[in-house]
Amino acid sequence: MSETGGALNVQELIRKKRDGEQLDAHDIRAFIRGVTSATIQESQIGAMLMAIWQKGMVAEETTALTKEMMMSGNIFHWPQEWARLVVDKHSTGGVGDKVSLPLAPALAACGCKVPMISGRGLAHTGGTLDKLESIPGFNIQQSVDQIRQILKDVGCCIVGQTENLVPADRILYALRDATATVDSVPLITGSIIAKKGAEGLCALVLDVKYGRAALYKDFNSARNLAQSLITMGNSLGMKTGAVLTRMDTPIGRCIGNTLEVFEALECLKGRATDDLKELVTSLGGYLLWMSGRSPTLQTGQEEISRVLTNGEALHKFQAMLEAQGVSKDTAQALCSENIDYFNLIPRAEYQTEFERCTLSFPGTVLDIDGLLIATVLHQLGAGRTKAGESINYRVGAELLVDLGQQISKGQSWIRIHHDCPKLSPQQHSDLQGTLVIGSGESYQAKARVTEFMPPPSL
Template identity: 60%
Template sequence: MQSIPDLIAKKRDGKALSTEEIQTFINAVTNKTVQECQTGAMLMAIYLKGMTVAETQVLTREMMSSGEVMSWPDAWAGHVVDKHSTGGVGDKVSLVLAPALAACNCKVPMISGRGLAHTGGTLDKLESIPGFNIQQTQSEILEVLTSVGCCIVGQTEMLVPADRVLYALRDATSTVDSLPLITGSIISKKGAESLSALVLDVKFGRAALYKDLVNARELAQSLVTAGNSLGVRTAAVLSSMNSIIGRCVGNSLEVIESLETLKGNGPDDLMELVTTLGGVLLMMTGVASNLSEGKTRISEAVTGGEALSKFQAMMEAQGVTKETAQLLCSENADYYQVLRKSKTCIELKTQERGVVEDIDGLCLAHVLHKLGAGRSRTGERIKHSVGAELLVALGENVSEGSPWLRLHYETPAPTPEQMAQLQNSLVLASEENTNYQKRDLVQDILLPATNHIL
C-alpha cells in the first residue's frame, strides 16, 4: 500500500489516482490517521491538477460510504427525492418545495446546511421559528417521513464524516472552488440519503458561486454524472442568480415569504423555481408523465393548500408547538406574534425617476451579512430578524422619492457607507435609454440518461 505522501506526490504531478489509492486516502481521513497538513496538501493537489470523471466518481462513492447510509421501507422505492441548490440570495425554495413534494406523495429527507459568507442557509431560516429542531436522528427522520412525508434537517454525526473533515479544510486552504471537491461534497451527502431521484439547482450570475453559464454548466454536468453513477436518478436546472429570489432576504423575512407562497401569494420567480425543480423530480420518479404535468401537479399542491398543511405538520413533527404552527399557517396571520421583529425598519427611496434595470443581489447580501443576517465562521450566532424587503420589481417604472427597499436591522445600525452601498445596488435608467429585458430565470435543464438539455 502506498503511503499518503506518495499519493500526494502522484496527484501533485498530475497523475490519476486509482480506486484503491482514493479509498486509502478517504479511509485515512475518516479514521483520522492522516495528518491535517497532509490532507490539506492533497486538497491543494486536487485543486491544482483536477480529477478525471472516473476519479471524481470514486471520490464521491468513497466519501458517501465513509459513514452510515440511510435505508427506507420497500414501499417507498422510487419515491424518495431531494433537491440541492448551489446557493443564492433570498433562496427559500426548499421551504416551499419539500412540503409540495410531500403533498404529491413523495418522501423528502431534505438534509440542508447553514449559511456561510453571503449565502443564506435553509437551517438558519427554519430556526427563526421558535422550537423548530433541525437535529434529528435517523430513526426520528424515518418517523417524520412516515407521518408527514418531508423533513428538513441538519447533517447527522454519522452521515458522510469524511466530508465534515474535508469541507472544513477546504475553507481553511482556499480550495473550496474545485469541481471534483464540490461534486464529491454535494453528491456524497445526497447519495447517503439513498434517494430515488435528485434535482440540483445550479446557479450562475453575479450572486452565485459561478458567474457565467459555461462554468455553471460544467459543474451541473459533473454533479449529474456523479449522481447517476451512484444509482440516483439525477438532473440539474441551471438558473440565473443576479438579483434576489422573491422579494425578501433574511431569515425571518424569508420564512414569512415562504408561508405567503404556501398560501398562494408567492412571487412569480420563486414559484417558477419551485414548480420547475419539483416538476423535474415528479417526472423522474414517474409520478408525472412529463415536465409540464409535473409543474402543474406541484403548482396545484401549493395553490390548493395541501403543501401548507404538510409544512404545518412538518413544523409540529420537528418540535414547533401546535399553537405556533397553526398561527403561522392561518389566513392573515400576524407573523410577528411568533417570529422576532427587528428593532428598527427604514425605507430607502429612489433618487430619481426611471425604470428598475437591475438590483445587485450580491451587494444587498453583503450589507445584510455585516448587519448580522449571516455568519463569517462556523458556529457564529446570527440575527434572524435582520433582512430586507424589495418594494419594487425589475422592469418597474418608479418615480423620484418612492420607497424601493425596506431595511430591517438591530444593533449595529447600518453605517453611511453601507447605506450608500445599498442605494447603489439599485440601477435605474430613463424610459428612453433602458436596456432592461426580462430574461428567463431557468436557462437549461440537464436530464439523466440522455444528458439532454431542454
C-alpha cells in the first residue's frame, strides 16, 4: 500500500493507476475507506475514477474494488430457511422498461424472496422507484427490519437504497456521473455487484441491454460487460447469469412513469404485450432455474407465465402495494378487472395524437425510435438531468401501433400525455421522425432476447 508515515498517499495511488500499474487489495481497501470516511478530496476521487476509466482494471483489481464497496456498509442477513430463495434482477436500463414491476411479484408467487433494491431514472432511462412513487401512498423507504417483514409476509418488495447499504457506491456513482466515467466496465461491475452482494442473494439475473436506446450500442460491448458481471457475481457466491436483450424500440406500448404502472398491471392481469411477456418470463424463468426451483429454463419460463395468467402474481403485487403504504381501497381498485386507471391516478392535462402523414397508400411499421421518444418526454418533464430533480409522473406516451402492423395515412400511431399546452415545432418534428414505415416484405420480427449467458456452474 502507498503510505507516507503511516498515512494514505492518495497521490501515489492515483499515479500508479494513471501509469497503468496494478493496484493491490490493500491499495483499494485504503482508497474505499478514504472515500467513505471523507478523508479523500472529491477532486482526488474524480482523478482516480478517470485513471480507472482510461487504464481499466484487471480481474483481481475489480474483485477487490467490488468486495470493498460491498463491505463499506451493512450486509443483509436472512433466515437460514431462505438460503436458496433470495433472488433479484438488475437491468442496465432502457425505454419503457417496466419489467421489475410484474417480475418481482411473479417470482414471489413462485416461492422466491425478492428484496429488490432499485434506482431512479436519469437522462432518458426510466427508474423503477419513480414508477412506483406515481402510485399514491407507495413508500420506497423501508428499514432492514421492515424489508425482512415484507419478505416474510408477501415475498417481495421494491425499495430504495438504504442509508447504510454500500455507502461507497453512492459517493462514487455521483462522481462517475460528474466525471463522464459512467461507462467504465470495472466501475459498472463494482457498483452493480456490490449492491446485489450486500442484499445476500443466492441468485442474480442481469438484463444487459444493447442498441440505440441502451448504455452500450453494440452487442459485443454489452456482452463484455455481461461477462464481467457474471464473473464477479459468482466470485462473491451468487449464482449470476445474464440475458442480452435488444433495446432499440420501447418495451411494450407505454413510456412514462404512471402509464408504465398501468401497463405493468395489465401484464399482471394476463394481458401483456408479447415483448414484455418475453422479458418477464425469460428473466424470471432464468432465476427459477439458477436457484434450483425449476429443473430447466423452459419449465421456469412456463411457471412464470402460469402465475401471470392465473392471478397469483397480481395478488402478490396487491399485497406488496398494501405492505408499502398504499391504501387497501386503492390497491384493490388498481388490481381489479376492467378498471379505468385514470379514475384512480389522474392523467396529464393534455393528450396529443400524431397521425401518419406521408404517402397515401398503406405501409408497414418497420421501426419506432425509443431513444427519440424518450428524449422528447424528458423535455416535457418525465425525466431528470441530475439526481434529485423533481419529475412529472403523468408525462408519457402510448404507442397505438405495433411493429409489423399495417398503417394508413391519417391513422394515429402515438398519443403523448403532457401538461404544457402545446408541443414545440421541434418536438413535433422529432416525434414524427421516430416512425419508420416501409413495405411489409422488408419487415422481420426480432425477439428481444438474443442470448442467455449462464453461470459457470450451470
